[in-house]
Amino acid sequence: MSDEPPRKRMVRPPTGGTDAGRQTAKRLKSAKDRTPSSQAWLERQLNDPYVAEAKARGYRSRAAFKLLEIDERFHLLRKGARVIDLGCAPGGWVQVALQKGVGAVAGVDLLAVDPLPPAALIQADFTEPGCGERLIELLGGAPDLVLSDMAPNTIGHRQTDHLRIMGLIEAAAEFAIQVLKPGGAFVAKAFQGGETGVMFGELKRHFTDVRNVKPKASRADSSEVYIVATGFKG
Structure with a gap:
């Protein structure tokens, strides 16, 4: 009989989508x-x-696993909750929210999204006047959670791309602060080194806890992170 202690089971990422385990590189x-x-x-x-x-x-996209990881840690997708998804195409996050039993989901994207009933999904520019009000109307009331996986089309000019990214984050955060229920939460895609210090300061005025989170499902070579703000003060 071996004297070695039993090995602990490790939680591993998906191995390739089959029972055969990790596949040879294609x-x-x-x-x-x-x-x-x-x-x-x-x-x-x-x-x-x-x-x-x-x-x-x-799932319609690998991004579903990012939200699953965030929710496992922060328990945001509660049964019966109302959720708004900004930049919802192709629908992976909407699928996860519905799977978790939320009460209602309203989403918007510049791209058309195939229906995911009972979610209400529209094709529109979130930054255009009136879009936020339309989402609240479709949702049937104030949200408990605002999600934003929005990202602009990049042009390869670092400063311009950065300004576009920050503009979307700020628009999503401003919207969340205006419409969330007390105790609600906000999750938004951001990027490391994106000078989000001012944004963090503003969010901390309105939420009890604000963190940067990099899910394991986010590629290691990507600067992508997610801002997770919980405990909206109202």
């Missing part, structure tokens, strides 16, 4: 008419275990 058969960056992105998608697992579970 490469595209042909790179014809593809740029090097496009080739790299497609190969990364083919070898991403979260992409495979999302397909296996019927």
Whole structure:
């Protein structure tokens, strides 16, 4: 009999979407008419275990696992809660919210999103006047949770891209502060090094706890993080 102590079971990320475990790295058969960056992105998608697992579970995107991880830690998706999802395409976060038993979901995106009943999803520019009011009307009242996975189309100019990103974060935060129920929460995509200090200060005035969180499902080579603000003071 071995004297070694029993090994603890480790929680592991998806292994590739099959019972066979981690798969051999896949490469595209042909790179014809593809740029090097496009080739790299497609190969990364083919070898991403979260992409495979999302397909296996019927999620519309790997982003579903990011929200699942955040919710596991902060317990935001309570049964009966009202949720607004900004930048909801293709619908992965809406799927998770409905799966968790929330009471109502309203979402908006510049892109069209295939229906996910009973969620109310619209194609519109969230930053346009009146869009926020329309979401509240569709939701049937003030939200308990505002989610934002919005990200602008980048042009490759660092300063311009940064300003666009910060503009969306600020718009989402301002909206959340205006409409959330007391005790509610706000989650928004941000980026490391994005000079979010002022934003953090503003959120801390309105929420009891504000943190930067990087889910395991967020790619390691990405600067993407999520701001999670809980305990809205009202």
